[in-house]
Amino acid sequence: xxxxxxxxxxxxxxxxxxxxxxxxxxxxxxxxxxxxxxxxxxxxxxxxxxxxxxxxxxxxxxxxxxxxxxxxxxxxxxxxxxxxxxxxxxxxxxxxxxxxxxxxxxxxxxxxxxxxxxxxxxxxxxxxxxxxxxxxxxxxxxxxxxxxxxxxxxxxxxxxxxxxxxxxxxxxxxxxxxxxxxxxxxxxxxxxxxxxxxxxxxxxxxxxxxxxxxxxxxxxxxxxxxxxxxxxx
Numbered sequence: 001x002x003x004x005x006x007x008x009x010x011x012x013x014x015x016x017x018x019x020x021x022x023x024x025x026x027x028x029x030x031x032x033x034x035x036x037x038x039x040x041x042x043x044x045x046x047x048x049x050x051x052x053x054x055x056x057x058x059x060x061x062x063x064x065x066x067x068x069x070x071x072x073x074x075x076x077x078x079x080x081x082x083x084x085x086x087x088x089x090x091x092x093x094x095x096x097x098x099x100x101x102x103x104x105x106x107x108x109x110x111x112x113x114x115x116x117x118x119x120x121x122x123x124x125x126x127x128x129x130x131x132x133x134x135x136x137x138x139x140x141x142x143x144x145x146x147x148x149x150x151x152x153x154x155x156x157x158x159x160x161x162x163x164x165x166x167x168x169x170x171x172x173x174x175x176x177x178x179x180x181x182x183x184x185x186x187x188x189x190x191x192x193x194x195x196x197x198x199x200x201x202x203x204x205x206x207x208x209x210x211x212x213x214x215x216x217x218x219x220x221x222x223x224x225x226x227x228x229x230x231x232x233x
Contacts, residue, residue, distance in 0.1 A: 014057070014065030021047040041163045041193055059152055070137075090204065091211065094180055102212065105188040106219045109134025129153040131224050133161045136191040139217035146225040158191065165190025166197040179204040187212030 025043035032038055052062060063070070091098075113130040122130075128149035132140035137158050144154040169186045176182045183205030186194035191213045199206030 012065055014062045015068065017051060018044075018048065018066055018069065021045075021051075039163060039167045039193075039197070042167065045159070045163065086207065090180055091208070098180075098184055098208075098211075101184065102188070102215050102219065105185075105212070106134070106216050106223070109188065109216065110220050110224055125150050126153065128228060129157055131228065132220075133157050134188070134191065135217040135220045136213055139221055143221055143224055147228040159193075162190045162193030166193040169194055169197065170201070180208050183208035184212040187214075188216050191217070 021044040022040060024047060025040035028043050029035075029038060029040045048062075051057075052059070110131045110133065113133040114127050117127040117130040128147050129144065131147065132143050132149065132154045135143065135158070137155055140154050140158045141151055143149075144151045166186070169190055173182045173185060176185075179202045182201070183198040186198045186205070187209030190197070195206060195209040195213050198209035
């Protein structure tokens with residue numbers, strides 16, 4: 001029993017558990033007929049949370065085991081520029097409407113989430129964490145450090161909102177025929193998870209989801225920390 005306890009306290013098994021949970025999530029997703037309400041990441045998230053609670057493993061141990069995956073989030077995000085380059089002509093043609101959508105989306109994505117957190121009377125730290133909701137995890141962690149928000153809470157909010165956004169995006173955008181508009185909206189609303197889902201729908205949708213995710217993260221990183229520091233003063 002002590003050997004099992006030592007093994008669970010080690011970060012290495014949790015990297016294997018993360019891959020295994022995602023594979024189980026994919027398998028269940030296909031077996032259930034690919035329902036919108038149960039995407040693979042949501043299933044994997046539930047399995048991992050259940051495993052951590054059952055074994056009494058703290059988040060720091062789990063995070064250490066997945067440090068490599070966390071590091072790879074940065075290069076993976078940059079690599080999304082490759083399909084976007086191939087869609088460059090369509091990007092130039094839709095530059096103006098996408099720009100307006102980006103400005104509106106970045107304000108509503110971060111500011112709207114903070115306003116709702118304030119409305120429900122959440123703590124100061126929680127309100128700040130919700131400001132990072134609409135950006136991908138590597139950028140959210142950087143912003144959380146700048147605004148002195150709990151990093152673990154910010155990462156959890158980003159992950160949950162991405163899974164939820166990707167699950168709801170497809171039925172909500174069913175009437176949208178343009179892959180450019182659909183993909184850009186999914187990248188803005190559901191960042192990395194939405195981008196991954198957009199690539200499953202169509203390569204063009206995935207490319208513009210990557211664009212929306214990247215530009216939204218950059219803009220949010222520019223306006224959110226100065227705004228929070230100004231309000232705190």
